[in-house]
Structure formats: C-alpha cells, structure tokens
Amino acid sequence: METTRYIPSYLESKERVYFNFEHDEIIGQPNWNLYKGKPMYHIKSYEREYDEGSIGRELEFDEWLTSQAWQALGAYETIKKCRIVDYDGLSWCNLRGGQNTVTYQKSLVDYYGQPKLAYYAHRMAFGNVLACSGNVDMVYGPDDTIPIIVMNIGERKTVTVKISVLSPGNTVAYETEIKDVTLAEGRTVTNAGEVKLAELPDGIYSIKYEVYK
Numbered sequence: 001m002e003t004t005r006y007i008p009s010y011l012e013s014k015e016r017v018y019f020n021f022e023h024d025e026i027i028g029q030p031n032w033n034l035y036k037g038k039p040m041y042h043i044k045s046y047e048r049e050y051d052e053g054s055i056g057r058e059l060e061f062d063e064w065l066t067s068q069a070w071q072a073l074g075a076y077e078t079i080k081k082c083r084i085v086d087y088d089g090l091s092w093c094n095l096r097g098g099q100n101t102v103t104y105q106k107s108l109v110d111y112y113g114q115p116k117l118a119y120y121a122h123r124m125a126f127g128n129v130l131a132c133s134g135n136v137d138m139v140y141g142p143d144d145t146i147p148i149i150v151m152n153i154g155e156r157k158t159v160t161v162k163i164s165v166l167s168p169g170n171t172v173a174y175e176t177e178i179k180d181v182t183l184a185e186g187r188t189v190t191n192a193g194e195v196k197l198a199e200l201p202d203g204i205y206s207i208k209y210e211v212y213k
Contacts, residue, residue, distance in 0.1 A: 019089035023078050025050050028071035028118050029064035030102070030110035040102035040111065047105060071106075072117035077136045079125035083151050084134070084189055092122065128153040129183070131161045131209040134191065140207070142199065148192040150211065152183035159183060161192050162210040165200065173205060174198045 010016055027047045035041050042061050051058045051067070054074065059067045075092070082090055097107030108119040124130070134147035148161060159181050165174040174197060181192045 017088035018086070019091075020082055020087050021091045022093050023082065023090060025106070026054055026071045026074040027051065027067065027105035028116045029059070029061070029067040029105055030097075030112070030116070031068075031114060032061055032064050034114060035112065038112075043102050045105040046100070046103050050106075068117040072121035073138065075118045076121045076125050077138065079122065080130070080132050081136050083125075083130070084149070086187070086189075090126075092118075129157075129159070129211050131192070131211045133207075133209075140197070142197070144197070146195045146197070146207070148178060148195055148209075150181055150183055150190045150192050152186075152188045152190065154185070156185040157183050157213055160212045162212065163195050164208040164210070165197060166206045166208055168204065173200050 011018065025047075027045050027050050029045070032042060048058050051070075055066075055070050059070075079090060092108055093106050095107060096109045096113065097104050097111045102111045107116075108122060109115050130151045132149060132151075134149040137144075140146060146163075148163065150159065150161060161178045161181055163176050163178075164172050167173045176195060178192045178195075181190060183190050
C-alpha cells in the first residue's frame with residue numbers, strides 16, 4: 001500500500017470485478033415522530049459530522065425529513081454514477097441500524113425497522129431500467145441542457161422517456177418525450193439525447209424521469 005501505481009491496472013482489467021462498498025457517508029435521522037417516549041428518542045448520531053461535511057451544517061432533530069431526503073439524494077446520485085462507469089457490484093454499509101443503539105444512522109432502515117427514504121431510493125436506482133441525467137449535477141439553471149441517459153439490465157428493448165418538470169406543488173410546469181430509444185441487451189448505458197428546458201417563472205423545480213416500453 002506504499003504506492004497507488006497499481007490502481008489503473010485494476011480498473012482497466014477485464015479479468016477483475018470492480019466492487020464498491022461504503023459508498024456514501026451520509027446519515028439519515030429516523031422519523032422521531034414515531035418514537036416519542038422511547039429511551040432512544042432524540043439521541044444524536046456520532047456520525048453527525050457527515051452533515052457538516054456534505055449539507056454544510058449539523059441538522060436539528062426537527063429537520064429529520066431533510067436529513068433523510070439528503071441521504072436519499074446522495075445515495076441515488078452515487079449509485080447512478082457507479083452504474084454509468086460500470087461498477088460490477090455495489091453495497092451500502094448495512095441495511096438495518098441496530099448497531100450502537102440508534103447512534104448509527106447511515107443505515108437504510110432505522111433501529112426499529114422503519115425504512116428511510118434512502119431505502120426506496122436504492123430500490124429505484126437499482127432498477128433494471130433507469131432513466132436519468134447523464135451527470136451528477138444536482139442543480140440545473142435556465143441556460144443548462146440536460147443529457148438524458150437510460151440504463152438497462154437484461155433484454156434489448158425500445159422505450160419512450162418522459163421528462164417532466166414539477167413545481168413545488170407537484171404540478172407539471174413542463175414536459176417532453178424522447179421516443180424510440182433502443183436499449184441494447186446486457187448491462188448497458190444508452191444516450192437518449194439532450195433536453196433544453198423551456199423558460200419558466202423563477203423558482204425551484206424538480207425533474208422527473210419516466211420510462212415506457
């Protein structure tokens with residue numbers, strides 16, 4: 001381990017698998033509303049410095065949902081990037097947060113067995129077909145163009161990709177479709193094209209990607 005010169009030979013090798021674990025250091029607080037009166041109610045995680053290193057500050061107990069959302073977003077973007085560069089395997093640190101009596105909050109399921117948002121983000125990101133942006137940019141501005149890709153595991157198929165821009169009230173502010181996108185067989189990534197979003201009133205919007213066979 002005194003040198004890192006060997007690393008490129010491993011990454012470029014066709015005879016070795018490329019497996020990633022412990023791939024995101026972001027915690028997600030449990031839903032404290034479910035556990036009022038429990039002995040572990042409002043116990044701080046010893047990993048809370050991850051908040052300061054990622055979102056920028058330690059999140060308070062009443063921001064548990066923001067904590068879970070940030071963890072889920074980080075998980076999704078990490079898995080997406082790893083799939084784009086063709087990792088052979090991925091795992092989160094562990095599934096259930098039973099260790100260290102609630103203070104371990106990286107887990108996808110909390111100490112009492114309640115799934116966090118990151119649990120569902122994992123299920124989505126590991127789907128056989130996933131449409132998404134072709135980079136890990138978390139914010140797009142009005143002058144940006146979004147590269148659209150579709151990841152496939154399995155048989156060859158032709159799909160339509162629908163891109164919707166949603167307002168904070170979850171109403172559709174803009175949508176467009178890319179039709180007749182052919183996904184190659186195997187474990188593949190297909191460039192579906194680029195989307196230039198329409199001009200919208202100032203505000204914060206979210207982007208939703210849907211795939212139809």
